[in-house]
Amino acid sequence: MKFNVVVVGAGPGGSMAAKTAAEAGLDVVMLEKRQEIGDPIRCAEGVGKRDLCDIVKPDPQWIAAEVKGFRVYAPNGTSLVMSEDKGGAEVGYVLERKIFDRALAMNAASAGAKVMVKTRALGLLHKDGVPCGVSAMRMGEPIQIEAPLIIGADGVESKVGRWAGIDTTLKPKDIHCCAQFLVQDSSIDDEYCEFFFGNELAPGGYVWAFPKGEKLANVGIGVQGSKSGSGEPIRLLKKFMKSRFPNGKVVEMVAGGDPSSGVIESATADGVMLVGDAAHQTDPLTGGGILNAMKAGIIAGEVTVKAVSAGNFRKAGLKEYENRWRADLGKHIARSYEYKEFFVKLRDNDFNQLFSSLKNEDISNVDLRGVLRVLFKLNPKLLWELRHLVV
Numbered sequence: 001m002k003f004n005v006v007v008v009g010a011g012p013g014g015s016m017a018a019k020t021a022a023e024a025g026l027d028v029v030m031l032e033k034r035q036e037i038g039d040p041i042r043c044a045e046g047v048g049k050r051d052l053c054d055i056v057k058p059d060p061q062w063i064a065a066e067v068k069g070f071r072v073y074a075p076n077g078t079s080l081v082m083s084e085d086k087g088g089a090e091v092g093y094v095l096e097r098k099i100f101d102r103a104l105a106m107n108a109a110s111a112g113a114k115v116m117v118k119t120r121a122l123g124l125l126h127k128d129g130v131p132c133g134v135s136a137m138r139m140g141e142p143i144q145i146e147a148p149l150i151i152g153a154d155g156v157e158s159k160v161g162r163w164a165g166i167d168t169t170l171k172p173k174d175i176h177c178c179a180q181f182l183v184q185d186s187s188i189d190d191e192y193c194e195f196f197f198g199n200e201l202a203p204g205g206y207v208w209a210f211p212k213g214e215k216l217a218n219v220g221i222g223v224q225g226s227k228s229g230s231g232e233p234i235r236l237l238k239k240f241m242k243s244r245f246p247n248g249k250v251v252e253m254v255a256g257g258d259p260s261s262g263v264i265e266s267a268t269a270d271g272v273m274l275v276g277d278a279a280h281q282t283d284p285l286t287g288g289g290i291l292n293a294m295k296a297g298i299i300a301g302e303v304t305v306k307a308v309s310a311g312n313f314r315k316a317g318l319k320e321y322e323n324r325w326r327a328d329l330g331k332h333i334a335r336s337y338e339y340k341e342f343f344v345k346l347r348d349n350d351f352n353q354l355f356s357s358l359k360n361e362d363i364s365n366v367d368l369r370g371v372l373r374v375l376f377k378l379n380p381k382l383l384w385e386l387r388h389l390v391v
C-alpha cells in the first residue's frame with residue numbers, strides 16, 4: 001500500500017489533516033486503532049461557537065447543547081457569570097463528540113481519504129534512515145503502509161513522536177489527570193457551563209459541569225499531575241458529586257490525561273509532523289484542545305501538499321508547519337502557560353479575594369482578557385507577576 005501521506009489517529013486533528021490533503025488530490029490514508037471513531041470519548045466536549053464556525057460549518061447533529069455562558073465558582077462559593085461570546089474558545093457549544101469526530105472523519109473520506117479503523121500503527125518504516133511509512137496491525141493482520149510523510153495525530157499518548165525521535169515527554173506538573181462522569185440530575189443547569197475552583201476540590205486544576213441538555217452533563221475534574229496520587233481524580237470527583245449532585249446518576253465514566261505544557265520544542269522530524277495533543281497543542285490553562293487540533297491539522301494538511309509537490313519531506317522542508325502553528329496557536333499557548341503557572345500557585349484565599357474584588361464591577365461587556373485587566377487593577381499586589389501579560 002502506497003500513499004502520499006499516512007495520518008495516524010482519527011481525532012479532530014487527524015481528520016482535518018486528512019481532509020485538507022485529500023481535497024488537494026493527494027493519496028491519503030488515515031489509521032484509527034479503535035473500531036469506532038469517537039468512542040470512547042475523553043472530553044468535556046466544550047467549544048467556542050465563533051471559533052468552531054471559523055473552521056467548519058456546524059451540523060446541528062453535532063451539538064448536544066448550546067449554552068448562554070459560563071459560571072465560575074471561587075472556593076468560598078462566590079460566583080462570576082460570563083456570556084458565551086466573551087468566554088473564549090471552550091464555551092458556547094457542548095458537542096456530541098461521538099457524532100462530531102465521526103462526521104469529521106467522514107468528511108475526510110468524502111474528500112478522498114482512505115480511512116482504516118481497527119488499525120493500530122506499531123512503528124515507523126525507514127529507508128536510508130528516513131521514515132517512509134508505518135507498520136500497523138489491521139484487524140489482527142500485520143500490514144505495511146508506505147508514505148514519505150507521516151502525520152502523528154495520535155493524541156496525548158502519542159507514539160509517532162517518540163518513534164521519530166521527538167521529545168514528547170510531559171513533566172507531571174504539565175499534565176492534568178482527568179476523570180469525568182456523564183451525570184443525569186434534575187439540578188443540572190442546562191444553560192451554563194460551570195467551573196469550580198479550590199485547592200481541596202481540585203489541586204492545581206478545577207471541576208467542570210458542562211450541560212448536554214435534558215438534565216445531563218459532563219461532570220469532570222482535572223488535577224495537576226504533580227499534585228495527583230493514583231486514583232485521586234476519581235476520589236475527588238466522587239466527593240464533589242456527593243456535595244453538589246448527591247442524587248446524580250452516573251451513566252458513563254472516562255479517565256484520561258490532558259497536556260498542560262508550554263510550547264513543544266519541535267513538532268517535526270524528517271518525514272513526520274505532529275498535530276493536536278500529540279504536539280501538546282492544548283491550551284494549558286483551560287485544557288481545551290479540540291479547535292487547536294483542528295487548526296493544526298489544517299496547517300499540516302496544507303504543508304503536506306507543498307511538501308509533496310516539492311518532493312522535500314525533510315525536517316527543513318516541513319519548516320512552514322512549525323512556523324505557521326507557532327505564529328498562531330503557539331503564541332496563545334505560551335501566554336496561557338504563564339497564566340497557568342501563576343494560577344496553580346494561588347491559595348484558596350487568593351481566589352476568594354479575586355472573586356470578591358469584582359463584586360461591584362460591571363463586567364457584563366468585558367471579555368476574559370478584559371476581566372483580567374480589571375482584576376489586575378483591583379489586585380495589583382496579588383497579580384503583579386502577570387503585569388507583562390495584562391497590560
Ligand SMILES: Cc1cc2nc3c(=O)[nH]c(=O)nc-3n(C[C@H](O)[C@H](O)[C@H](O)COP(=O)(O)OP(=O)(O)OC[C@H]3O[C@@H](n4cnc5c(N)ncnc54)[C@H](O)[C@@H]3O)c2cc1C
Pocket residue numbers: 008009010011012013014031032033034038042043044045046047090119120121122153154155156159178179180220255256257258275276277278282287288289290291293
Ligand atoms: C477529560 C478531558 C476533558 C476535555 N475537555 C475538553 C473540552 O471541553 N474542550 C476542548 O476543546 N478540549 C477538551 N479536552 C481536550 C481534547 O479532548 C483534546 O485536545 C482533543 O481530543 C485533541 O484532538 P487530537 O485529534 O489531537 O487527539 P485525539 O482526539 O486524542 O485523537 C487521537 C486519536 O488517535 C488514535 N490513536 C492513538 N494511537 C494510535 C495508533 N497507534 N494507531 C492508530 N490510531 C491511534 C486514538 O484512538 C484517537 O482516536 C479534554 C480532554 C480530557 C482528557
